[in-house]
Amino acid sequence: MKSPAVLPFKPCTVSWAVLLALTTISFELGAGASGRMLMAAVLALTLIKGQLVVSHFMGLRRVRLEWRIAMAAYLAAVGGVIALAYSIT
Amino acid sequence: MKYQSQAVAKPYFIAALALFVGQIVFGLIAGLQYLYGTFLFPELPFDVAHMSHTNLLIVWLLMAFMGAAYFIVPEEAQTELYSPKLALLTFWVFLTAGALTIAAYLFVPYAHLAAITGNAVLPTMGRGYLEQPLPTKIGIVLVALSLLFNVTMTLIKGRKTSINLILVGSLWGLALLFLPAFYFPQDTVKASFGWWWIVHGWVEGDWELILGALLGFILIKMTGVDREIVEKWIYIIVAMTLVSGIVGIGHHYYYTGAPSYWIWLGSIFSALEPLPFMLLIAFSFKMLLARRREHPNKAAMLWAMGTPIMAFLGAGLWGFMITLAPAQYYMHGTNFTAAHGHLAFFGAYAMVSLAIISYAMPLLRGRVANSAAAQRWEMAGFWIMVLSMIGIALALTGAGIVTVVLQRAAADPMPFMQVQDKERVFFWLRELAGVGFFVGLLVYLRSFFISGEYEYAGEMKRALAT
Amino acid sequence: MNAEASAIRAQPLPGDFAIWIFIFAELTVFGVLFAAYAFARSAHLELFNAAQLGLNRVYGYVNTLLLVTSSYFVARASLSIKAGRSTACGHWLVGALGLGGCFLVVKLAEFHQDFAQGITLSANLFDMFYLSLTFFHFMHVVMGMAILAVVARKAYAGRYSAADHTGVETGGSYWHMVDLVWIILFALVYVIH
Ligand code: HEM
Ligand code: HEM
Ligand SMILES: [Fe+2]
Numbered sequence: 231m232k233s234p235a236v237l238p239f240k241p242c243t244v245s246w247a248v249l250l251a252l253t254t255i256s257f258e259l260g261a262g263a264s265g266r267m268l269m270a271a272v273l274a275l276t277l278i279k280g281q282l283v284v285s286h287f288m289g290l291r292r293v294r295l296e297w298r299i300a301m302a303a304y305l306a307a308v309g310g311v312i313a314l315a316y317s318i319t
Numbered sequence: 320m321k322y323q324s325q326a327v328a329k330p331y332f333i334a335a336l337a338l339f340v341g342q343i344v345f346g347l348i349a350g351l352q353y354l355y356g357t358f359l360f361p362e363l364p365f366d367v368a369h370m371s372h373t374n375l376l377i378v379w380l381l382m383a384f385m386g387a388a389y390f391i392v393p394e395e396a397q398t399e400l401y402s403p404k405l406a407l408l409t410f411w412v413f414l415t416a417g418a419l420t421i422a423a424y425l426f427v428p429y430a431h432l433a434a435i436t437g438n439a440v441l442p443t444m445g446r447g448y449l450e451q452p453l454p455t456k457i458g459i460v461l462v463a464l465s466l467l468f469n470v471t472m473t474l475i476k477g478r479k480t481s482i483n484l485i486l487v488g489s490l491w492g493l494a495l496l497f498l499p500a501f502y503f504p505q506d507t508v509k510a511s512f513g514w515w516w517i518v519h520g521w522v523e524g525d526w527e528l529i530l531g532a533l534l535g536f537i538l539i540k541m542t543g544v545d546r547e548i549v550e551k552w553i554y555i556i557v558a559m560t561l562v563s564g565i566v567g568i569g570h571h572y573y574y575t576g577a578p579s580y581w582i583w584l585g586s587i588f589s590a591l592e593p594l595p596f597m598l599l600i601a602f603s604f605k606m607l608l609a610r611r612r613e614h615p616n617k618a619a620m621l622w623a624m625g626t627p628i629m630a631f632l633g634a635g636l637w638g639f640m641i642t643l644a645p646a647q648y649y650m651h652g653t654n655f656t657a658a659h660g661h662l663a664f665f666g667a668y669a670m671v672s673l674a675i676i677s678y679a680m681p682l683l684r685g686r687v688a689n690s691a692a693a694q695r696w697e698m699a700g701f702w703i704m705v706l707s708m709i710g711i712a713l714a715l716t717g718a719g720i721v722t723v724v725l726q727r728a729a730a731d732p733m734p735f736m737q738v739q740d741k742e743r744v745f746f747w748l749r750e751l752a753g754v755g756f757f758v759g760l761l762v763y764l765r766s767f768f769i770s771g772e773y774e775y776a777g778e779m780k781r782a783l784a785t
Numbered sequence: 786m787n788a789e790a791s792a793i794r795a796q797p798l799p800g801d802f803a804i805w806i807f808i809f810a811e812l813t814v815f816g817v818l819f820a821a822y823a824f825a826r827s828a829h830l831e832l833f834n835a836a837q838l839g840l841n842r843v844y845g846y847v848n849t850l851l852l853v854t855s856s857y858f859v860a861r862a863s864l865s866i867k868a869g870r871s872t873a874c875g876h877w878l879v880g881a882l883g884l885g886g887c888f889l890v891v892k893l894a895e896f897h898q899d900f901a902q903g904i905t906l907s908a909n910l911f912d913m914f915y916l917s918l919t920f921f922h923f924m925h926v927v928m929g930m931a932i933l934a935v936v937a938r939k940a941y942a943g944r945y946s947a948a949d950h951t952g953v954e955t956g957g958s959y960w961h962m963v964d965l966v967w968i969i970l971f972a973l974v975y976v977i978h
Binding site: 240242246250253256257260261264269272275276279283284286288289293294297300304311312314318 | 795796797798799809812816819820823824826827830834842846849850853854856857859860861863864954957958961962964965968969971972973975976977978
């Protein structure tokens with residue numbers, strides 16, 4: 231059973247390219263001065279990167295809903311805790 | 320019993336139980352001395368009772384582990400033990416050395432014992448659990464080497480299962496981790512490091528692997544679940560134990576003169592130490608639910624299922640309460656620690672020893688399982704001991720809280736002895752629960768004197784009738 | 786959702802279930818470490834901001850690229866074996882191992898420079914976290930490479946097939962976890978300030 235060939239590339243190849251791009255973007259965002267919005271953006275990009283790894287590298291997009299929720303919840307929890315700690319400073 | 324040489328496990332198990340009785344007797348005496356300070360003084364002062372209690376605990380657990388190794392390694396390796404004669408000789412050496420040491424504690428003043436056993440040449444005596452005179456310590460090493468030689472040779476010539484590799488490997492670890500016992504520098508910081516390497520290294524590292532291997536073996540045998548599945552779980556538990564336990568040793572470094580980063584490393588990693596105990600519960604119950612057969616030895620199954628739960632309570636829960644640096648700042652060395660020590664030692668290591676004994680002894684006595692009547696006594700013993708131990712732990716916890724409130728955290732701390740007076744009610748409760756424990760132990764031991772084996776036909780008829 | 790699509794979604798976790806217990810346990814460990822870092826930083830903001838400047842962020846950036854790419858190679862290895870191509874699977878895994886090796890070399894070079902700069906566990910709280918976190922992760926990379934090496938050998942030996950390749954997915958899942966954790970670690974320790 232083939233997935234619909236909308237893209238000429240495999241989903242994991244696309245994810246890989248996106249991951250490299252997002253890494254570069256957050257690296258550049260972090261180069262300058264700090265700022266609440268900037269750091270929130272970096273954190274959001276990081277969570278997106280994490281979800282890409284989970285969905286397309288680990289292949290969790292194909293598994294039962296509970297597991298996808300568990301992983302997403304993990305990322306959300308880690309991101310939430312980091313955001314919380316940064317917002318109380 | 321599949322191999323003749325497994326029979327050498329029997330004297331080890333019997334001696335372990337006898338020493339267990341001795342341990343509890345000394346515990347009861349020490350507990351009473353908490354209430355009546357001069358009880359049995361000067362014949363048997365508190366320090367001697369305490370030392371005999373804890374040393375007997377260690378010795379009987381080692382006896383049980385060794386018996387377990389002599390029982391399990393040949394069966395897993397599918398070959399006779401390399402040298403049953405050596406195993407038997409080792410048993411007598413160990414038992415004699417243990418008995419002589421306790422006798423020396425009782426009849427020779429400690430300082431004098433130190434003087435006549437060469438403690439001046441190589442100082443090793445005086446630290447908790449490691450009070451043994453030098454000749455005994457050397458004896459322990461020789462006994463361990465003999466065991467290791469025997470089981471390793473058996474392993475080499477036989478089948479190498481994961482259970483066997485983990486068991487033999489962790490017995491090597493047990494022996495190696497004992498070596499800091501010979502390192503007792505003047506510097507109290509270094510001395511305390513060396514001491515914790517043994518104590519923590521054993522109970523929160525190496526012995527957890529032994530626990531995993533023993534429980535894995537029992538569950539493979541009793542549930543008939545695929546070995547492969549059991550082994551995978553055991554590997555994960557071993558890995559988590561090492562991930563958390565090695566750096567977790569930092570929870571003993573906080574206020575001893577170690578660099579301050581240990582406050583963080585010790586807190587974080589030791590906070591994760593309950594994880595392997597949680598996995599142990601998940602594992603055991605998964606195996607129970609996936610069982611392919613009903614083993615007639617219900618008592619052994621009860622011990623095997625009770626062990627991870629009690630171990631989690633004692634080590635995971637009570638350990639967690641005292642492990643974070645800010646908590647330990649107030650709780651270090653209070654009866655909270657004693658509550659944790661009791662519940663964890665009993666729940667993890669005493670109970671897994673009783674589990675393997677419960678599984679193996681009927682086989683060693685030539686039957687698959689004991690009669691239903693004997694099992695009823697054994698299971699009654701289980702419940703009385705478990706509940707009493709929870710009682711001991713709660714009483715000690717109460718005492719610990721009083722110390723923290725009146726002495727450690729108070730703006731105007733009350734003197735130590737006055738606080739002890741306030742805790743009298745808890746010391747009474749502890750002693751009463753201790754008596755309960757002793758009764759449970761006697762009930763348990765009674766089960767060994769009910770003869771006969773499990774009668775399938777009779778039990779079936781009875782089950783159908785009701 | 787039609788029946789076919791929901792059937793795809795109902796697949797079990799890739800690889801052996803046991804590795805997932807371990808992965809979730811490890812994620813918990815790292816999660817606790819990250820939380821501790823974040824809150825320690827809030828309590829010592831100035832110190833963290835100053836000490837963070839001592840890091841050369843390029844090391845972290847390069848290592849992220851390496852690890853992400855390595856993880857991608859492992860995903861390709863898994864696709865190859867599903868198509869029944871064992872040798873291709875082996876090649877992708879060797880590629881991933883090579884990138885993992887590069888990660889270790891870069892990290893060691895960075896450690897070397899750190900020590901020359903006087904970064905130690907006792908120097909300050911940030912350095913303590915930085916060193917312990919990255920060293921702890923370093924050990925996971927080593928462990929993940931050991932697993933991948935075994936899987937690669939088996940792949941070349943033809944022990945996996947399109948029908949039976951749980952081993953590849955088991956080792957791969959662990960490796961992706963190591964990658965996932967690094968992605969968060971990189972942002973937390975090197976980037977966010
Ligand atoms: C079965 C496993 C365990 C056993 C048998 C055990 C036993 C003991 C004993 C006997 C002591 C007292 C040592 C002494 O000072 O004489 C102790 C201390 C301690 N244990 Fe455990 N333990 C176990 C697991 C754990 C775990 C998992 C944790 C952490 C989560 C933990 C945390 C501690 C701490 C923090 C202390 C020091 C308390 C103080 O400063 O007074 N233990 N343990
Ligand atoms: C009749 C039951 C028992 C009684 C009355 C009893 C009593 C005592 C007493 C009075 C102490 C000295 C505490 C101190 O140093 O302040 C002690 C220490 C200890 N007992 Fe027991 N005990 C009993 C059973 C057990 C059992 C079944 C175990 C484990 C299997 C055990 C393990 C220990 C340990 C590890 C210590 C040292 C704790 C520390 O120093 O923190 N006891 N016990
Ligand atoms: Fe410890």
